[in-house]
Amino acid sequence: MTEKVLMKGNEALAEAAIRAGCRFFFGYPITPQTELAAYMAKRMGKAGGVYLQAESEIAAINMVYGASAAGKRAMTSSSSPGISLKGEGISYMAGADLPGVIINVQRGGPGLGGIQPSQSDYFQATRATGHGDFHLIVLAPSTVQEMTDYVFRAFDLADEYRMPVMILADGMLGQMMEPVVLPEPKTELPEKPWAVTGHRGERPHNVVNSLYLKPEELEDTNIERFERYERIKAAEQRAEEYLVDDADIVVVAFGASSRIARSAVNKAREKGIKVGLIRPITLWPFPVNAIGAAADRAKAILTVEMNMGQMVEDVRLAVCGRVPVEFFGRAGGIIPTPVETLAAIERIAASLEGGAR
Amino acid sequence: MAPTVNILLAGFGGQGILFAGKLIAYAGLIEKRELSWLPSYGPEMRGGTANCSVCLSDEPIGSPLVLEPDVLVAMNQPSLDKFADAVVPGGKIIVDSTMCQRLPERDDVDIFPVPSTQLAEDNGLKGLASVILVGKLLREIGFCDPRALDEAIAKSVPPKKAHLLPKNRKAFEIGMLNEDGESVPVCSLPDDWAVE
Amino acid sequence: MSKVVYKRPEALTEAPFSYCPGCTHGIVHRLVAETMDELRIEGTTVGVAPVGCSVLAYEFFGCDMVQAAHGRAPAVATGLKRALPGNVVFAYQGDGDLASIGMAETVHAATRGEKITIIFINNAIYGMTGGQLAPTSLPNQITQTSPYGRDVNEAGFPIRVVEMLSTLDGVALAQRVTVDTPKNVRAAKRAIKKAFEYQIEGVGYTIIEVVSTCPTNWGLSPSDALQWMRDNMLPYYPLGVYKDVKADGFANVAEAAAARALALAGGNVEKGDTADPAAEGGEA
Incomplete structure (x- = not known):
């Protein structure tokens, strides 16, 4: 090498x-x-x-x-x-x-x-x-x-x-x-x-x-x-999957925010939350196949971005209403923290547990 | 195996903050570890505060932005005031005490004041206070083999400034040998370590 | 044996021109094509077509052609020439394209001394969009968007392009010609050919401005349009050579620029007394 x-x-x-x-x-x-x-x-x-x-x-x-x-x-x-x-x-x-x-x-x-x-x-x-x-x-x-x-x-x-x-x-x-x-x-x-x-x-x-x-x-x-x-x-279409197979919640994030999301996924796993990550590598063509497959298995999807919610629209198109798609993002040049991303995951986990959906 | 460590270095532009971060990063590269080095950038660097996040780990680095440092290296009072509270409980703060008169009032972290700017002046090492603090950092947390850091210094000093290499090594040694703070060194200089 | 006195240039395709009757584009296209024929460069030339009436130039010139966005022909030509330094690259542009939306690209390609040739058709109007005010429309000239005449207090003054560009060190040749008479057509041909030759020799950036007509949008017959051009445009845009570094005795723009810098650094040198500017207390 x-x-x-x-x-x-x-x-x-x-x-x-x-x-x-x-x-x-x-x-x-x-x-x-x-x-x-x-x-x-x-x-x-x-x-x-x-x-x-x-x-x-x-x-x-x-x-x-x-x-x-x-x-x-x-x-x-x-x-x-x-x-x-x-x-x-x-x-x-x-x-x-x-x-x-x-x-x-x-x-x-x-x-x-x-x-x-x-x-x-x-x-x-x-x-x-x-x-x-x-x-x-x-x-x-x-x-x-x-x-x-x-x-x-x-x-x-x-x-x-x-x-x-x-x-x-x-x-x-x-x-x-x-x-x-x-x-x-x-x-x-x-x-x-x-x-x-x-x-x-x-x-x-x-x-x-x-x-x-x-x-x-x-x-x-x-x-x-x-x-x-x-x-x-x-x-x-290209996407990286991380701990997706048994995940109840799938986080979708690309680029820099996927690194933060990955840290948050690891922390959530330590807390026993079944969560995984899909990282789109090609934003166009959008990896609809990977996300569509995840939507068949998971109970909820969370999109994490460094904006006010843009890729989430493609995620919703790929998911096509099968499971709820939530969004968490920071804008203006702020990088979301793993802690606040974890909090967003935990909110979804709590709502799934409470049978709110 | 060395532990994962998230380091935040902060001070004025021109104090060698980014260079000090680079030394740590290179040491990680030499030891074939996962690492990231992320500077602050933009106009705030010009005369304002400069800071730099360095992560060393054996796992892939998630967020390279260090918001809750295990170790803070602060080279001026505004940086110390700004970041001291963010250090994780049990963490360490290394302070250039020539530049910072007020130390943080925290009893859940170890604070190591080193008059590095003064030490640099006294030893003819003007501009290398940050390298002294890297030496102190290594002494206190042993994030790498000192030989890796020596190699990192050799790699980081550009060929054009080769004459500064001995000075950088000396600054590093001064930091390594600094005993202020009463902690027990977790590593010692290897036998074949030589300055100049 | 019969003697051929005129034939269609080899470097033009068979496609019939789409220009209006009396338009001078056809003449200028022919002069460019004849130049390619005479210099035997059609096979190594890449032309850039603009946006405007001559947008379809890529159908008419037989050399390889690229169609560029409005005003961007000099930037596209720069990319082409940098990629193909051994080829000949020219751009063919109108006044709106070159002097309005593309002025930044024009000035910077010129000042960089890009070894390209610009054929600039100045007919003081936007032809293709139906006759609007151009950067070179004359004071008081009536156009669709200056229906009461160009008011210089509102719309500002026309730009004399070759005069302006001739101040730039990267320019090897800046010349204004017209094609209203056989004599002037021959002079225009000589200028265009010289520009291509300078490019091939690597002298620097070359631009030939052709003062032209637009009978359709001027609302005049072709012959009246030529007369209007002679009466109104040529006094404002005088024909002539505005810069020619080889005629000035330099091999290329770098030499000319160095001599000029030396002369300027010499301080209060009398005009025409620049033989040894350094001797004139040039310590700056």
């Missing part, structure tokens, strides 16, 4: 992206993702790639659009307010079927919000990053190791399905250090015959485009894309 090193989440992610073959990074400073761009500025040139600080997040995502159109692995990173600005370019990438990786190291919102960790961009990432009918694949790491592993995977997913992939992290994961094993660098990258690299008289000209003035043609592209999305839903 390769040696473990101690790295900040932002830096480990950046290093893993380079090892995944990303040679084009376009950024713009914003807390709490700045170390990511700084790391790229230091390393990308030495790796034979391009680091460029764009004039805005809007320009940065459009530079990704250009580099990706040229067939290269390209990435941009930002935090919540900056992701809003990238929404336009992400929509164009989806419309032009361009791969690319977007990192959101989330902070509290709305507006300028704060700079402390948050998960309040769940809706933005999974529902409407930009205008139009489209999805991103959204991966939610919960450790520094996963920051590296998921970004490494993200580039493959993006190329395989020709669509943008987002890593939805947060300020805590970006700023913290943990031991991490870095992946071996990729040496072979997929061919991209659709890329605009100059036709050299050897093929018809390639066009990267999202404009279809005939509604029938535009609808056809939408239908094709959603057929692809169905294949992704079937093949790419």
Whole structure:
């Protein structure tokens, strides 16, 4: 096994992206993702790639659009307010079927919000990053190791399905250090015959485009894309299950809040409460299969998030009314404590015991 | 096997709080333990309080944010006042007593005042008060083998500042040998331990 | 044997132009395509189409093409050129795209000295959306959204784009041309070709502004539109070379910028007396 090193989440992610073959990074400073761009500025040139600080997040995502159109692995990173600005370019990438990786190291919102960790961009990432009918694949790491592993995977997913992939992290994961094993660098990258690299008289000209003035043609592209999305839903749902098999109560939490939830689950188990945890790894496609199966066995579900209640809507859709779905969250950059999360579990346990439901 | 320990280090920006946390984290890495290091970040760091959560364990770390520390290392009065009550009963508080005049009035925790800023000044180790406190911390709770911490120091001092390595080691030794607080050391310097 | 005096450029596809009668886009498209033919670069060129009337440029140019979001063509072209440094990259933009919504991207691509070529069509109006006030609409010009004429106290002043960009160190060539007469068409062609050549040589950022017409939205016949352009636009947007670092004796923008910095650091140097600015007490 390769040696473990101690790295900040932002830096480990950046290093893993380079090892995944990303040679084009376009950024713009914003807390709490700045170390990511700084790391790229230091390393990308030495790796034979391009680091460029764009004039805005809007320009940065459009530079990704250009580099990706040229067939290269390209990435941009930002935090919540900056992701809003990238929404336009992400929509164009989806419309032009361009791969690319977007990192959101989330902070509290709305507006300028704060700079402390948050998960309040769940809706933005999974529902409407930009205008139009489209999805991103959204991966939610919960450790520094996963920051590296998921970004490494993200580039493959993006190329395989020709669509943008987002890593939805947060300020805590970006700023913290943990031991991490870095992946071996990729040496072979997929061919991209659709890329605009100059036709050299050897093929018809390639066009990267999202404009279809005939509604029938535009609808056809939408239908094709959603057929692809169905294949992704079937093949790419990922979730981690912890102590779920005998659980009366299943906690659902992703990213940073899943770590707190896991601590709370352990404490609850010590008190004899049968509780488990499902941690969605893919937020889109949402792991409806894992959560649906849990809803068949458990008596109640508790969703824990660092926002006012966003993923809970997907959980309720997956549970489909079979068992009650409660929500506990903290917002504005506050990380919920294991103690208060345990209290939320205990409230549900008490109501189940009291036969209140 | 060393126990799980949740450490909170707090002080002014520039006192070496994050560096001290890094030393502890690296020691954990060297001993192949589970660990996390989480700094406070943002404008509050600029001239304000800086703090840093470090968790060492043999189980995967849940929340890396230490709200109820087993050990508090406080390097100024506002940090001590802010976090002293959060320390778990039976926990320990290590205080830079050069910077803190008022000690917490708790009898359910062990409090170890060390005049680390003064000690650093007296020994030509300006800026290394936090490393002295790491030495004291190791003496009092033995969270790792001292050799691991020595290696951590070697890893953490950047090559550009290699000349500071002996000073860091000396600061650590001063902390390790500090007997204030009447507690029995849980570890002692290994035979092959040498300063400079 | 017959002599071919005119043919459709190889670098244009067979797709018929969708432009209005009298529109100058067709002429400028041809000049760009002829340039690709003459420099034999169609196979290594990637073009960027904007949002506006020329949004469908990707159907007309035979080289590889990318369609960009409104105003973002310079950023997309930057990404392309950084990824394909050995290729030729150009963006074709109108005045609303380049000088309004995309001004930040324009200025920063220019100041970075991106080795790209911008073909800028300035016809003082938003054509595709039906004739609204543009950043280059003239004072008192009547448009759909300035029905009483552009009131500069309300709407501000038009932007002279190449003059502004020529102040930036990254710019190798900034030139304004028009295509109202055969003579001017030939001059425009020379300018466009020079811009592509500078890009290939790696001199720096190049922009050719083409003062153009919009007979449809100006409500004029094609010939009256050209006359209106000559009478009203050319006095406000004079033709000419606003920056040409090679004509100034430099190999590229870096050399030109270094000389300029030296001259400025020299302090109170008389204009035209910058031969040895350091000797003029340049201690700054």
